[in-house]
Amino acid sequence: MIKLKFEYSYLKDFEHLADIGVIEEEVISKANELLARNGLGNNYLGWIDLPENISDELINDIEQTAEKIRKQSDVVVVIGIGGSYVGARAIIEALKPEYSMPFYKGNKPVILYAGNNLSSGYHKHIIDYVSDKDFSVIVISKSGTTTEPAIAFRIFRDILEKKYGTDGASDRIVAITDKSKGALKTFCNKRNIKTFVIPDDVGGRYSVLTPVGLLPVAIAELDIRKLLHGAKQMQKTCTNNADFVNHPVIEYVAVRNILYRLGKQIEILVSYNPEMRYFVEWWKQLFGESEGKQGEGIYPAGVDFTTDLHSLGQYIQDGQRIIFETIIDVENPKSKVYIPSDEDNLDNMDFVSGKNLNDINKMAMLGSLYAHIDGDVPVVRVVLPELNEETMGELIYFFEFACGVSGYVLGVNPFDQPGVEAYKRNMYALLDKPGYEEEGIRLRSRME
Numbered sequence: 353m354i355k356l357k358f359e360y361s362y363l364k365d366f367e368h369l370a371d372i373g374v375i376e377e378e379v380i381s382k383a384n385e386l387l388a389r390n391g392l393g394n395n396y397l398g399w400i401d402l403p404e405n406i407s408d409e410l411i412n413d414i415e416q417t418a419e420k421i422r423k424q425s426d427v428v429v430v431i432g433i434g435g436s437y438v439g440a441r442a443i444i445e446a447l448k449p450e451y452s453m454p455f456y457k458g459n460k461p462v463i464l465y466a467g468n469n470l471s472s473g474y475h476k477h478i479i480d481y482v483s484d485k486d487f488s489v490i491v492i493s494k495s496g497t498t499t500e501p502a503i504a505f506r507i508f509r510d511i512l513e514k515k516y517g518t519d520g521a522s523d524r525i526v527a528i529t530d531k532s533k534g535a536l537k538t539f540c541n542k543r544n545i546k547t548f549v550i551p552d553d554v555g556g557r558y559s560v561l562t563p564v565g566l567l568p569v570a571i572a573e574l575d576i577r578k579l580l581h582g583a584k585q586m587q588k589t590c591t592n593n594a595d596f597v598n599h600p601v602i603e604y605v606a607v608r609n610i611l612y613r614l615g616k617q618i619e620i621l622v623s624y625n626p627e628m629r630y631f632v633e634w635w636k637q638l639f640g641e642s643e644g645k646q647g648e649g650i651y652p653a654g655v656d657f658t659t660d661l662h663s664l665g666q667y668i669q670d671g672q673r674i675i676f677e678t679i680i681d682v683e684n685p686k687s688k689v690y691i692p693s694d695e696d697n698l699d700n701m702d703f704v705s706g707k708n709l710n711d712i713n714k715m716a717m718l719g720s721l722y723a724h725i726d727g728d729v730p731v732v733r734v735v736l737p738e739l740n741e742e743t744m745g746e747l748i749y750f751f752e753f754a755c756g757v758s759g760y761v762l763g764v765n766p767f768d769q770p771g772v773e774a775y776k777r778n779m780y781a782l783l784d785k786p787g788y789e790e791e792g793i794r795l796r797s798r799m800e
């Protein structure tokens with residue numbers, strides 16, 4: 353059943369550990385509020401039941417669509433931003449990183465991501481790459497009006513239409529969007545394009561277990577049933593409040609909030625496996641957009657160790673004491689690489705010869721863990737036995753539930769994102785979008 357383990361014994365050196373029992377009661381009451389569905393943002397709680405509620409019909413449709421797209425494509429361009437993009441990438445890069453590597457054993461289709469930024473350099477590379485290949489587009493936008501994916505969709509649709517004609521292009525596009533609203537839905541209806549629905553009551557950053565995440569993940573030949581099964585196991589224990597005593601989610605929320613109250617304003621999610629880089633990005637997006645409100649919120653940061661031990665490691669060890677660390681510890685990484693022996697030993701590295709690289713990585717993890725504790729950086733660990741679809745499903749649900757509860761502990765609505773509108777308004781004004789003229793005049797006068 354639940355394989356994920358939460359470990360905070362590394363906090364033992366911290367005198368305030370005793371307070372965790374007190375805050376735990378508060379966390380349990382917030383978890384119950386979430387489950388009672390009468391707290392802030394309660395019209396966006398559809399994600400709670402997703403793993404259990406998803407129908408077989410929908411799963412079949414996703415799998416069949418993925419198979420069709422796979423067959424007809426050398427490249428699949430997944431267009432989306434924020435919650436409409438990073439979850440799928442997190443799972444694919446963690447479990448099938450070869451799908452992002454065009455050079456990897458002729459793997460097909462290559463999956464590339466567009467519309468998650470506005471860089472012409474970034475997009476030009478993708479445009480050039482697809483120009484002589486058969487490709488398809490998955491466009492994901494709940495609102496159907498977000499600027500970055502809308503622009504990328506225009507660009508790649510244009511290339512598709514020039515290559516395959518209007519109907520041929522429509523056959524190579526799948527959209528995931530609102531069931532009835534938004535420009536994307538209108539466009540798809542007009543062109544008879546296949547669509548999947550993002551449920552009304554599921555916000556972008558909680559949507560990875562809807563077609564938003566499931567379709568791209570299925571295209572990468574990952575088993576979405578296993579992913580959902582893992583999530584469902586975690587859902588069962590998170591939604592049964594009889595299980596709340598010593599529950600890893602409750603403990604995690606309690607620990608991070610007590611540390612926050614003690615001045616640890618930054619939580620760094622640490623991975624020792626670069627395949628998890630986008631999982632860290634997903635986590636940052638989930639917590640950053642959910643908790644950073646009304647002057648509150650733990651700032652979610654991320655590092656890739658041991659790489660970043662040679663850069664940010666200095667700050668973590670020795671800079672301002674406002675950080676705590678959560679390590680994603682994969683106990684048994686699948687790949688094994690052994691260090692060859694060398695009779696001459698001119699590099700003086702004989703002490704590791706014959707060892708598995710993973711075991712050395714583990715010692716680096718334990719070494720930095722104790723170094724950081726000694727430097728007053730509390731460390732917690734989320735332990736996965738291995739990386740696979742089921743454990744990823746568990747981990748995703750674990751953090752989603754934790755995020756909802758933690759938002760309530762902080763007293764914010766974890767399901768809205770009013771702060772992201774400010775930049776959009778300014779950008780529209782500067783781009784002369786109709787309706788933003790006055791704002792444009794005001795902004796330009798500030799630039800003089």
Ligand code: PA5
Nearest residue numbers: 434435436493494495498556557
């Ligand atoms: O979590 C969120 O709600 C956001 O990050 C959205 O997913 C992101 O802004 C993209 O929005 P949309 O799917 O409407 O294009």
